[in-house]
Amino acid sequence: MSRSIDLAVIPGDGIGQEVVAEGLKVLSAVLPEDVKLETTEYDFGAKRYHATGETLTDADADALKAHDAILLGAIGDPSVPSGVLERGFLLKLRFLFDHHVNLRPSKLLPGVATPLAGQPEIDFIVVREGTEGPYTGNGGTIRKGTPHEVATEVSVNTAYGVERVVRDAFARAQARPRKKLTLVHKNNVLAFAGHLWTNVFNKVAEEYPEVTTDYIHVDAATIYLVTDPARFDVIVTDNLFGDIITDLAAAVSGGIGVAASGNINPSGEFPSMFEPVHGSAPDIAGQGKADPTATVLSVALLLRHLGYETEAARVEAAVTADLTERASLPARSTSEIGDALVVRVAG
Amino acid sequence: MSRSIDLAVIPGDGIGQEVVAEGLKVLSAVLPEDVKLETTEYDFGAKRYHATGETLTDADADALKAHDAILLGAIGDPSVPSGVLERGFLLKLRFLFDHHVNLRPSKLLPGVATPLAGQPEIDFIVVREGTEGPYTGNGGTIRKGTPHEVATEVSVNTAYGVERVVRDAFARAQARPRKKLTLVHKNNVLAFAGHLWTNVFNKVAEEYPEVTTDYIHVDAATIYLVTDPARFDVIVTDNLFGDIITDLAAAVSGGIGVAASGNINPSGEFPSMFEPVHGSAPDIAGQGKADPTATVLSVALLLRHLGYETEAARVEAAVTADLTERASLPARSTSEIGDALVVRVAG
Ligand SMILES: CC(C)[C@H](C(=O)O)[C@@H](O)C(=O)O
Ligand SMILES: CC(C)[C@H](C(=O)O)[C@@H](O)C(=O)O
Numbered sequence: 001m002s003r004s005i006d007l008a009v010i011p012g013d014g015i016g017q018e019v020v021a022e023g024l025k026v027l028s029a030v031l032p033e034d035v036k037l038e039t040t041e042y043d044f045g046a047k048r049y050h051a052t053g054e055t056l057t058d059a060d061a062d063a064l065k066a067h068d069a070i071l072l073g074a075i076g077d078p079s080v081p082s083g084v085l086e087r088g089f090l091l092k093l094r095f096l097f098d099h100h101v102n103l104r105p106s107k108l109l110p111g112v113a114t115p116l117a118g119q120p121e122i123d124f125i126v127v128r129e130g131t132e133g134p135y136t137g138n139g140g141t142i143r144k145g146t147p148h149e150v151a152t153e154v155s156v157n158t159a160y161g162v163e164r165v166v167r168d169a170f171a172r173a174q175a176r177p178r179k180k181l182t183l184v185h186k187n188n189v190l191a192f193a194g195h196l197w198t199n200v201f202n203k204v205a206e207e208y209p210e211v212t213t214d215y216i217h218v219d220a221a222t223i224y225l226v227t228d229p230a231r232f233d234v235i236v237t238d239n240l241f242g243d244i245i246t247d248l249a250a251a252v253s254g255g256i257g258v259a260a261s262g263n264i265n266p267s268g269e270f271p272s273m274f275e276p277v278h279g280s281a282p283d284i285a286g287q288g289k290a291d292p293t294a295t296v297l298s299v300a301l302l303l304r305h306l307g308y309e310t311e312a313a314r315v316e317a318a319v320t321a322d323l324t325e326r327a328s329l330p331a332r333s334t335s336e337i338g339d340a341l342v343v344r345v346a347g
Numbered sequence: 348m349s350r351s352i353d354l355a356v357i358p359g360d361g362i363g364q365e366v367v368a369e370g371l372k373v374l375s376a377v378l379p380e381d382v383k384l385e386t387t388e389y390d391f392g393a394k395r396y397h398a399t400g401e402t403l404t405d406a407d408a409d410a411l412k413a414h415d416a417i418l419l420g421a422i423g424d425p426s427v428p429s430g431v432l433e434r435g436f437l438l439k440l441r442f443l444f445d446h447h448v449n450l451r452p453s454k455l456l457p458g459v460a461t462p463l464a465g466q467p468e469i470d471f472i473v474v475r476e477g478t479e480g481p482y483t484g485n486g487g488t489i490r491k492g493t494p495h496e497v498a499t500e501v502s503v504n505t506a507y508g509v510e511r512v513v514r515d516a517f518a519r520a521q522a523r524p525r526k527k528l529t530l531v532h533k534n535n536v537l538a539f540a541g542h543l544w545t546n547v548f549n550k551v552a553e554e555y556p557e558v559t560t561d562y563i564h565v566d567a568a569t570i571y572l573v574t575d576p577a578r579f580d581v582i583v584t585d586n587l588f589g590d591i592i593t594d595l596a597a598a599v600s601g602g603i604g605v606a607a608s609g610n611i612n613p614s615g616e617f618p619s620m621f622e623p624v625h626g627s628a629p630d631i632a633g634q635g636k637a638d639p640t641a642t643v644l645s646v647a648l649l650l651r652h653l654g655y656e657t658e659a660a661r662v663e664a665a666v667t668a669d670l671t672e673r674a675s676l677p678a679r680s681t682s683e684i685g686d687a688l689v690v691r692v693a694g
Contacts, residue, residue, distance in 0.1 A: 219594035
């Protein structure tokens with residue numbers, strides 16, 4: 001295990017700065033004394049875009065590549081046209097660094113508010129493909145702006161891309177007590193991609209006889225996520241379906257204030273990036289109102305990815321304890337929550 | 348108003364037969380005496396497919412075309428490979444008959460069970476595009492079954508197709524008390540299609556100054572559907588996003604047992620088709636356990652489409668009354684629920 005962490009930090013826009021500060025506090029507090037943590041802050045996001053027109057240059061990407069991992073707050077601001085920072089920074093980085101495993105755990109902790117009645121059991125992870133599907137930017141427009149405009153979006157799916165993420169998901173399912181993996185797709189309509197996903201899934205399944213498998217159409221999956229979320233253990237799915245169902249999964253399991261994610265390159269060829277699922281929330285930025293929990297849980301994913309399993313578990317235990325008690329506490333600021341978590345991981 | 352209805356009836360598979368029988372009972376009961384109802388039953392579905400290999404022939408389509416409207420129960424059976432009946436019958440018909448307005452109302456009635464806590468207010472309709480997007484069957488596969496397979500799915504979006512459904516949605520929003528229309532898309536990632544949808548939406552909005560408009564990404568829309576469904580009045584969206592969010596909408600507003608839909612060709616060039624959102628539920632078929640409410644509400648949409656507004660409202664009122672009292676009644680069979688609704692619409 002490396003006894004130093006060279007971390008790229010991208011606070012980004014809106015509440016990004018605030019939540020990342022708390023994430024770093026917890027990270028520093030939980031690391032053993034002999035682990036040297038070095039951080040380099042980068043200024044990506046709306047401000048940089050307005051000042052220079054840049055979202056992520058080649059030199060930026062080269063600089064980021066040199067780090068062990070990346071911690072991101074949030075990117076996006078209403079002053080920037082929709083899509084510019086998303087495609088110019090977030091997605092660009094996922095593609096450049098081949099972040100094909102987009103990992104999004106959902107766990108409803110006791111006492112945490114959910115819009116669902118009856119506090120159901122929720123404890124699953126979604127393994128979302130991160131580099132293919134309708135996210136590749138393939139497609140185009142003809143006769144733009146005329147009554148005869150035609151716009152296409154091409155979902156690209158390769159056996160190579162599908163197999164590696166399906167394998168990752170099977171390995172994760174195998175390592176969990178319930179050992180259950182559900183493929184979510186829409187293979188009755190999207191027959192070309194659906195056949196590839198289903199076929200690869202069934203083929204890899206043969207190597208994991210202990211893993212129970214299951215297939216659900218994405219539309220039906222949204223029903224189960226609100227009526228029977230306990231049925232899910234590990235879900236593997238396409239980039240777009242994963243985008244949609246993980247927002248819903250976050251909503252039912254405590255809200256996007258506590259939803260963490262990792263954009264992972266399992267080979268380690270490029271650094272992986274960890275970020276809360278939530279956005280930059282400009283409406284509450286700078287007021288100390290943001291919940292840093294999602295970022296702190298993303299730090300736990302980061303620690304686990306770098307091999308610090310004990311420390312990852314300690315961070316998760318601290319968050320669990322904090323959330324469980326939260327309902328009985330008065331409202332706290334962003335940094336007060338961070339401070340409480342620091343005390344817990346140290347203690 | 349035509350004083351006769353020439354209806355094509357497609358019971359289909361599983362519970363289809365049972366629920367359609369109740370739908371027809373209610374339809375007969377609510378129609379004024381001078382309206383002649385003629386029905387022709389068609390045998391589409393799994394049985395026909397197994398016997399003849401056919402899903403929908405040219406002659407079938409010609410026969411269906413001659414009717415004023417179509418009432419469908421459910422199509423689909425585990426004995427038929429996934430996609431065969433969906434693409435060979437359901438989608439084929441939507442495309443052949445240019446059912447570009449896929450109408451799906453969601454209303455949570457008092458007393459009706461919802462997975463959401465606190466019985467929120469839910470009363471919105473989704474206008475889902477029905478003939479474009481990723482549903483066109485465009486795309487393909489190369490090197491099938493090899494480690495080098497590439498499968499694509501092409502979402503096709505035309506100004507013509509988007510504008511007509513957006514216009515329909517604006518007209519519906521204008522006619523409702525709240526006059527609010529939300530566009531749901533993913534224009535920050537699917538930039539080609541997203542630009543077309545957003546642009547057309549904003550252009551048509553200028554003609555409807557009284558309608559309040561709103562844009563939400565599809566992932567965020569799933570969050571609002573469980574945390575703040577009251578924010579929605581009318582939603583207009585793409586074929587695939589509509590498929591996904593209407594299942595979720597059905598789940599939160601009483602379940603797919605009460606979710607109705609219309610596949611509408613507003614020009615009347617071809618007959619429109621009305622069907623419950625639920626599937627054929629083979630596990631409970633033939634047991635009198637299916638809830639016919641979704642089919643009966645689809646009959647209300649059918650009546651409204653054919654100009655029988657008073658009768659449509661009477662059916663909806665009967666269902667509302669029935670559902671509101673249901674919690675206090677012992678469980679009833681499919682036909683008992685149908686009988687109760689017949690009494691109510693007649694009374
Ligand atoms: C911001 C956007 C590009 C992104 C996505 O669609 O993947 C976000 O919704 C997410 O889920 O990380
Ligand atoms: C059965 C399937 C083809 C269909 C669809 O995807 O449109 C269904 O899910 C629906 O919503 O009507």
